Amino acid sequence: MWNLNFEIPEQKDQVNDNRDLRPKMIGRWLENLPRANIGVMAKQIYTLLVESNALKLPPSERSKLLQQLYDPIDYILKAMEKHYIGLSLPFPEKNQKIALLTQSLLQEMIIAHKSIVFDSLHDEKPSKNRLQLATVMQNHMAFNNRLLLCLHLTYSAIPKEFWREQCLILQYAEQLSITDLAVFGNSSPWSVI
Known part of the structure; x- marks a missing residue:
């Protein structure tokens, strides 16, 4: 059995006071987000991810x-890029905060994908979900x-476990023989696995 040794936050059982994460409820919640105010939308999605x-x-x-989050995240990231791409350094404080929020959103999406991969290790037959796992791993790498x-x-520092975790994901994908699977309809127009 594999030990990916990922850094993911401690996970607790759901309690009644948590947000309703059923797809229908999340869909409604996403529809009501203020798309005209990217900062508020980004912070609310970040909070949901955390x-x-x-x-x-x-x-x-x-x-x-x-x-459900791929399209809104993509919309947010594209809107926030203009606040730090092509600017001279040092960034004004507002632009630094936008760049940090972008990094934080991406890191939370990466954590969510790592959690799925980590949970697949405890699946007795991970090979039965090969295409789903390949899609999750591809999206993990795309967000990375x-x-x-x-x-x-x-000009920010790379997280210390970044490359190790990339290599572990790829090794696990190779062990499951899913590196040759074509992955479509995900967060990236191409497969990186």
């Missing part, structure tokens, strides 16, 4: 949540790549 990453969720439920680009463009 809360959901701290909960024990079945991989299928977490995966459905992430599927976006984070790496953001860090590069803002």
Whole structure:
């Protein structure tokens, strides 16, 4: 059995006072987000990600949540890029905060994908969900790549476990023989696995 040794937050069982994470409720919640105010929208989605990453969720439920967040996250990231791409350093304080929020959003998406991969280790037959796992791993790597680009463009330090975790994901994908699977309909137009 594999030991990926990922850094993910401690996850607790859901309690009644937590947000309703059913797809229908999240869909309604997303519809009511203030799309005209990117900062507020980004902070609300970031809060949702932090809360959901701290909960024990079945991989299928977490995966459905992430599927619903891909388009809003992409919308937010594209809108925030103009506040730090191509600017001379040092950034004004507002632009620094926007770059940090971008990095934080990407890191929370990465944590969510790592959680699904980590939970798959305890699945007795991970090979039965090969395509789903390949999609999750591809999206994990795509968000890692976006984070790496953001860090590069803002002259920020790379997290200390970044490359080790990338290699572990790829090794696990190779062990499951899913590196040759074509992955479509995800957060990236190409597969990186």
